[in-house]
Amino acid sequence: xxxxxxxxxxxxxxxxxxxxxxxxxxxxxxxxxxxxxxxxxxxxxxxxxxxxxxxxxxxxxxxxxxxxxxxxxxxxxxxxxxxxxxxxxxxxxxxxxxxxxxxxxxxxxxxxxxxxxxxxxxxxxxxxxxxxxxxxxxxxxxxxxxxxxxxxxxxxxxxxxxxxxxxxxxxxxxxxxxxxxxxxxxxxxxxxxxxxxxxxxxxxxxxxxxxxxxxxxxxxxxxxxxxxxxxxxxxxxxxxxxxxxxxxxxxxxxxxxxxxxxxxxxxxxxxxxxxxxxxxxxxxxxxxxx
Numbered sequence: 001x002x003x004x005x006x007x008x009x010x011x012x013x014x015x016x017x018x019x020x021x022x023x024x025x026x027x028x029x030x031x032x033x034x035x036x037x038x039x040x041x042x043x044x045x046x047x048x049x050x051x052x053x054x055x056x057x058x059x060x061x062x063x064x065x066x067x068x069x070x071x072x073x074x075x076x077x078x079x080x081x082x083x084x085x086x087x088x089x090x091x092x093x094x095x096x097x098x099x100x101x102x103x104x105x106x107x108x109x110x111x112x113x114x115x116x117x118x119x120x121x122x123x124x125x126x127x128x129x130x131x132x133x134x135x136x137x138x139x140x141x142x143x144x145x146x147x148x149x150x151x152x153x154x155x156x157x158x159x160x161x162x163x164x165x166x167x168x169x170x171x172x173x174x175x176x177x178x179x180x181x182x183x184x185x186x187x188x189x190x191x192x193x194x195x196x197x198x199x200x201x202x203x204x205x206x207x208x209x210x211x212x213x214x215x216x217x218x219x220x221x222x223x224x225x226x227x228x229x230x231x232x233x234x235x236x237x238x239x240x241x242x243x244x245x246x247x248x249x250x251x252x253x254x255x256x257x258x259x260x261x262x263x264x265x266x267x268x269x270x271x272x273x274x275x276x277x278x279x280x281x282x283x284x285x286x287x288x289x290x
Contacts, residue, residue: 001018001022001023001024001025001037001038001039001040001041002025002027002035002036002037002039002040002041002079003015003024003025003026003027003040003041003043004026004027004041004042004043004044004066004070005042005043005044005045005085006024006026006027006043008043008044008045008047009141009143009145009146009147009177010043010085010141010177010180011043012145013143013144013145013177013181014041014043014181014184017181017185018185022039023037025037027044027070029044029066033069033070033073034073034077035073035074035076035077035079036077036078037077037079038078038079038080038081039079039080039081039083039188040070040073040074040077040079040081040082040083041082041083041084041085041184042066042067042070042071042082042083042084042085043085044062044066044067044070045062045063045067045085045115046058046059046061046062046063046111046114047111056110059110059111059113059114060110060114060117062114063111063114063115063117063118064114064115064117064118064121067084067118067121067122068118068121068122070084071084071118071121071122071125074131075125075127075128075131079131080130080131080132081131081132081134081187081188082131082132082133082134083134083136083184083187083188084118084122084134084135084136085136085138086115086116086118086119086135086136086137086197087111087112087115087137087138088137088138088139088199088259088261089107089109089111089112089115090105090107090112090113090115090116090119090137091103091105091106091107091112091116091137092105092106092107092112093107093108093109093112094257094259095258095259095260095261097260098260098261098262099199099259099260099261099262100199100262100264100265101137101196101197101198101199101262101265105119119135119197122135123135123197127195132187132191132193132194132195133195133196134187134193134195134196134198135196135197135198136180136183136184136198136200137197137198137199137200138175138180138199138200138201139172139173139174139175139199139200139201139259139261140172140173140174140175141174141175141176141177141180142174142175142176142177142281142282142285143176143177143178143281143284143285143288144177144284144285144288145288146177146285150211150282150285150286151289153211153212153215154215154286154289155289157212157215157216157219157223158215158219160221160224161224162224162225162226163208163209163212163223163224163225163226164226164228164233165208165228165233165252165255165256166209166225166226166227166228167227167228167229167230167233168208168230168233168255168256169207170207170208170256170257170258171205171206171207171258171260172205172206172207172208172257172258172259172260173201173202173205173259173260173261174201174202174205174206174278174281174282175200175201175202176202176274176276176278176280176281176282176284176285178275178276178281178284179200179202179274179275179276179281180200182274182275183198183200183266183270183274186270186272190270193269193270194269198265198266198269199261199262199263199265199266200261200263200266201261201262201263202263202274202276202277202278202281203263203274203277203278204277204278205258205259205260205261205278206278206279206282208255208256209223209225211282212225213225214279214282214283214286215286217283218283218286218287218290219290233252234249234252237249237252
C-alpha cells in the first residue's frame with residue numbers, strides 16, 4: 001500500500017487499521033513517486049483554515065498539484081486501486097436540503113476549489129483497464145485523537161456551562177473514522193464496486209442539541225440546554241461583532257447551520273451496513289477525550 005498524508009489524523013488511523021494486513025510505504029513530501037504497490041491512497045492535504053490565515057497558494061500546491069502527481073504515478077504503475085480523499089466542501093460550503101453526488105459543484109473557498117480541481121483532473125483522465133479509481137467526499141470526520149470542533153464542544157459542555165443555543169434547530173452529518181476506514185477496506189477488497197465519486201457520512205444527521213446530549217451521556221450527566229430567543233441571540237452577537245470576540249456572527253452561523261450529506265450511493269455500492277451508528281461513533285469519540 002502506497003500512502004500519502006501519514007502524519008494526519010486519518011493517515012495515522014489508517015496505518016493502525018491496515019498495519020497487520022498490508023505493508024505500508026509512506027510517501028515523504030518531495031520524495032520518490034515511483035509506485036510499486038497494488039494500492040494507492042492519497043490522504044495528503046492542506047486542511048481548511050477556519051482562521052483564514054493560510055496562504056491560498058498552499059491549498060493548490062498540496063490539494064491539487066500533489067494529488068495530480070500521485071494520480072499520474074498511479075496511472076503509470078501496475079497498481080490496481082486508487083483512493084483519494086476529497087471533501088464535501090469541494091461541492092458546496094452551504095447546503096439546502098441534502099447533499100448528493102448529483103449536485104453541481106460550486107465551492108467558494110480556496111480549500112474547496114483546490115479539492116475540486118484535483119477531482120476534475122482525475123475525472124478527465126482515461127483509466128486503463130483493470131484499474132479502479134475512487135474519489136471520496138467525507139463530511140466532518142471524527143474519532144480518537146481528533147483535535148477539531150468536537151473537542152472544543154466537548155470541553156465546553158464538560159465545564160458544566162449551559163448550552164445557550166438550544167432554540168436553533170439544525171441537522172448536520174458527521175463521519176466516524178471507523179466507518180470511513182470500513183468503507184476504504186470495502187473499496188479495496190470488493191472489485192465489483194465501480195469507480196467514481198462517493199459521499200462519505202454516517203447514516204443519520206443530528207442536531208447540535210443532540211450532540212450536547214451525547215456529550216452529557218459520555219459524562220454521565222444530564223444535558224443543560226437553554227432555549228434562549230433566537231432573535232435575541234442574533235441581536236446580541238451582532239452587537240459584539242466589532243469587538244472580535246470568540247462568539248461572532250460567523251461563528252454563530254457555523255454552530256447553528258445545517259449541512260446534511262447523503263451516503264446512499266456508497267452504501268448501495270458496498271451492500272453492507274456501516275459498523276457504527278452516528279451515536280455509537282460520537283460516543284466513542286467523546287469517551288476518547290476523557
